[in-house]
Amino acid sequence: MFIQIHTDNQVASDGERDGRLEEQIRQRLARFENRITDVEIHVSDVNGPRGGAADLRATLEARVNGVPPVAVAEHGSSVDRAILGAAKKAVRALDHQLGKLSDAKGH
Numbered sequence: 001m002f003i004q005i006h007t008d009n010q011v012a013s014d015g016e017r018d019g020r021l022e023e024q025i026r027q028r029l030a031r032f033e034n035r036i037t038d039v040e041i042h043v044s045d046v047n048g049p050r051g052g053a054a055d056l057r058a059t060l061e062a063r064v065n066g067v068p069p070v071a072v073a074e075h076g077s078s079v080d081r082a083i084l085g086a087a088k089k090a091v092r093a094l095d096h097q098l099g100k101l102s103d104a105k106g107h
Contacts, residue, residue, distance in 0.1 A: 001026065001029065001033050001036045001037070001038065001039060002037070002038040002039070003022045003025055003026065003038070003039045003040075003041070004038070004039070004040050004041065005018045005021060005022065005041045005043065005083070006040070006041065006042045006043070007042075007043045007044070007079075008042075008043070008044040008045060010044070010045035010048055011043050011044065011045050011056065011079065014079075017079065017080070021079075021080065021083050021084070024084060024087070025039060025041075025083070025084075025087045028084075028087045028088070028090075028091055029062070029087065029090065029091065029094070032062075032064070032091075032094050032098070035064050035065050035066075035098065036062050036063065036064055036065075036094075037063045037064070037065060038062075038063050039060065039061070039062050039063075039090075040060070040061045040063075041058055041059070041060045041061075041083055041086065042058070042059045043056055043057070043058045043079055043082060043083065044056070044057050044059075045057075046075070055075060055077070056075065056076050056077070056078065056079060056081075056082040057073060057074070057075050057082060058073065058074050058075075058076065058079075058082035058083045058085070058086040059071065059072070059073045059086065060072050060073070060074075060083070060086040060087060060089075060090050062090055062094065064094070064097070064098070067097055067098070070090060070093045070094055070097055072086050072089040072090050072093055073086060073089075074086040074088075074089055
């Protein structure tokens with residue numbers, strides 16, 4: 001499973017943080033590891049250059065073998081909260097999507 005984290009120009013990039021978050025995402029999505037080919041995460045500052053309170057949005061897209069990609073979004077006050085919240089939503093969405101496939105096949 002290949003994981004990429006992208007940030008817009010309003011969000012500071014941090015290699016150490018990204019590495020830690022990639023490992024946490026890998027742990028959360030571990031049970032789908034043989035089905036997911038890659039995960040792409042985009043983090044952006046909703047307020048943009050206007051400033052104000054930190055309001056970040058993380059969009060996570062998981063590409064799964066045999067089904068359309070699963071995409072979720074989460075808002076948070078920090079990069080960590082936004083990304084980990086999106087990962088949590090992705091687990092629920094993948095459970096739902098792959099569960100429907102299992103039910104349709106009668107497994």
